[in-house]
Amino acid sequence: MRFMMIVKATTDSEAGKLPSQELIEAMHKYNEELVKAGVMLAGDGLMPSSSGIRISYPEPGGKPKVVDGPFTEAKEMIAGYTLIEVKSREEAIEWALRMPDPHGFGQGEIELRQVYESEDLTSDAEFLSKEAELRKQLMEKQRS
Incomplete structure (x- = not known):
């Protein structure tokens, strides 16, 4: 089961304020734990929506509409993500609870969402x- 831990943006992250060195080190330690446990697939922080592009x-x-950022409602924005593969929903929750407050200052919010597997979509x-061949x-390609 794959889950994405979505780190919600804050007014600070949308303003481009970088995390403290202490938080960077705490996140690095957390990521090391995920890698050692063999559950981390990917993870990154995202730049503010001011450098983003929205396609609707x-x-x-009809023809897609392209709009440059910034976008409103920081609480609806994503500041980063971690993709994990675990055995259960409960294990995903346990890993999410271990993540340091992603913004510090008590502003962090993580949304945990299960990723669809191909078998969930079609038989x-x-x-x-x-799909298996593409994966x-x-x-x-990632190994080379």
Whole structure:
């Protein structure tokens, strides 16, 4: 089971305020624990929405709309993520609870969301085979 721990943005992260050295070190230690446990797949912090681009599809079949950031409502923005693979929802919660306050100052908020697996979306054997081959190619590319 894969889960994404989504770190919500704050007014500080949206303003481009970088985390303290203490928080950077705490997050590094936490990431090391995830890697040693063999559950971390990916994780990064994101730049503020002022450097972001939003693409929306206002009409079915219509042309996409491109809008440059910044975007409003910092509480709805994402400041970072960690992707993990664990055996259960409970294990995912345990790992999320161990993450240091991602912004310090008591402002941190983490949203934990399960990632769809191909088998959740379809039972079409041909599609699942093609998807498995793509994932295999991706893993090989990441190793090289």
